[in-house]
Amino acid sequence: QQNELNSFLWTIKRDPPSYFFGTIHVPYTRVWDFIPENSKKAFQQSHVVYFELDLTDPYTISALTSCQLLPQGKNLQDVLPRDIYRRLKRHLEYVKLMMPFWMTPDQRGKGLYADYLFNAIAGNWEQKRPVWVMLMVNSLTEVDIKSRGVPVLDLFLAQEAERLRKQTGAVEKVEEQCHPLNGLNFSQV
Secondary structure, three states: OHHHOOOOEEEEOOOOOEEEEOOOOOEHHHHHHHOOHHHHHHHHHOOEEEEOOOOOOHHHHHHHHHHOEOOOOOOHHHHOOHHHHHHHHHHHHHHHHHHHHHOOHHHHHOOOOHHHHHHHHHOOHHHEOHHHHHHHHHOOOHHHHHOOOOOEHHHHHHHHHHHOOOEEEEOOOHHHHHHHHHOOOOOOO
């Protein structure tokens, strides 16, 4: 049945061949068993691997964090309608309260604390642009919290590429992802 799965793998016939593989931003454990062997084999045989972004580069992570912020001196309360801001604040208070119950024993065994996890995900939320707050809120569910600490597929593959000493790179720069999202107006968000 493994060979019947849709691999999301495209082959460019040349010598040596090149491949395009479509990934999604979910914990790799949710999808790894469904990735066909031809895709895993293509990854193993590749010497050079390019990702959407270089998630192992500290600059990338720092730039992603910075691009999410509102201009200096502004906060979310200034840009959201009052009722939405209040509902958001109440929801985040609820999530913070529930997070200890959502965490797995394995996460706690690894020293992950609910307050730390909440701050890692939602810290500084009042300084973020609405589109990034929306994305953050969408990831603050029980299912997503239970999988925190497991790398998303892209990061897992990047870490594997580093471990296997493959040459890596990125196809996009942080700015190429941030600017279009930051360019959305409030009604689009």
